[in-house]
Amino acid sequence: MSKTMRAAVCVRAGGPEVLEIRELPVPAVRDGWSLVRVRGAGLNRSELRTRQGHSPSVRFPRVLGIECVGTVEASGDVPEGTTVAAVMGEMGRAFDGGYAEYALLPSPLLMPITTTLAWETLAALPETYLTAQGALDTLGITPGGRLLIRGGTSSVGLAAASIAAGHGLDVTATTRNPAKHGALTAAGVHHVVPDGTPDYVLDLVGADTVVDSLRQVRPGGTVCVAGSLSGWLIPGFEPIANIPSGTKLTAFHSDTLKGSAGNAVLQRVVREVEAGVYRPNVDRVFRLEDIAEAHQYMEDDRAAGKLVVRFD
CATH class of the missing domain: 3.90.180.10 (Medium-chain alcohol dehydrogenases, catalytic domain)
Structure with a gap:
């Protein structure tokens, strides 16, 4: 029996209610791609616009999310268990993104990170x-x-x-x-x-x-x-x-700082946050089940800082 995962699927263009929590098969690893167990995902207004139907290239249904952090579950390119971040590179647009318990991502998109930060804090940064x-x-x-x-x-x-x-x-x-x-x-x-x-x-x-x-x-x-x-x-x-x-x-x-191009920059940011020099500026942390509420909160401009989805 194949393993399944929870994911927030944008089933069509519309309001926050079009984000539905579904059980999907965990993606199978293939050459050049890595399976990441998602631990946290930052929310972005570009995802809100995609959900509203303002991204003509995106076809629904689609798991949104242009960024995530987590650990490598399976890969032929990156050691399993490595903490990674991923940003852009058509995540949540051409292929399923970070609004899921697992994400199959192009290996060159992954940025290995060494950190002691909590997942919700790390998820606010990339x-x-x-x-x-x-x-x-x-x-x-x-x-x-x-x-x-x-x-x-x-x-x-x-x-x-x-x-x-x-x-x-x-x-x-x-x-x-x-x-x-x-x-x-x-x-x-x-x-x-x-x-x-x-x-x-x-x-x-x-x-x-x-x-x-x-x-x-x-x-x-x-x-x-x-x-x-x-x-x-x-x-x-x-x-x-x-x-x-x-x-x-x-x-x-x-998008110019995705993958290896942004890895050193993000690692430096993580160190500065760990040292207390930079602030993570997390406004609120949501559960995956509350993704529609999170999108409404973002659409209402209620946040002063970053919104994050945490996967427990």
Whole structure:
């Protein structure tokens, strides 16, 4: 009799109710792929948009989840029992992702990690901190500079604040919700509303705020778009008219740090979290059975930090 697992399956496009807990066969290992016992998975707004039907390439039913952490159950490439993280690489899109007790993943996607962190803490780090670190590297931040984070109470925003404060930057962040100010200051933010003219703007809101971010940054400064909380497209964007002379507009996509490319970065982040330098910024931990509730919580913008699913 084949072994089964619990998984949250998105059966069609729609609201949180389309996420159904089902018993599925545990995937069989094949060449170049590894079976991971999932111990935790971070939730991401891209999964919310996929669930809503805004990812045309995704076919339902599909087990969502663009990231997970766990241990290698079976593999011809990675030693069994190895603690690993996996991010992006079409997880939860072209093939089933992290919303399941087991995930069959391409072996090159796995990032072996040495850590003493609890699973729910480790699960909060991969996509969030790799995106934050990569975006700040893209901005070219230097100690003493001024950074403005738009969308500061998103999980990536809080991670970026934690990293930037640790590097000696003066950090300003925006939020529409006064109740979330405490989460920002705890993460290392010095100013919760724009204060002065920043050298760098990390824009996690995206489409609705990019043009204004270009006006906010100092002449010759840099704006990096690394989030899409307001959507994917900027209607009527005119580069020559909207980008001030000498100001730089760039972007960061976390898929560039998947697999071996992000392994050293993630291990460094894990060490900094273990040392108390960076904060994991976990807002709430859900059970797999509560995945619909978790998606509603995310859709309602109630979180100040990362949402995680824990597998016991």
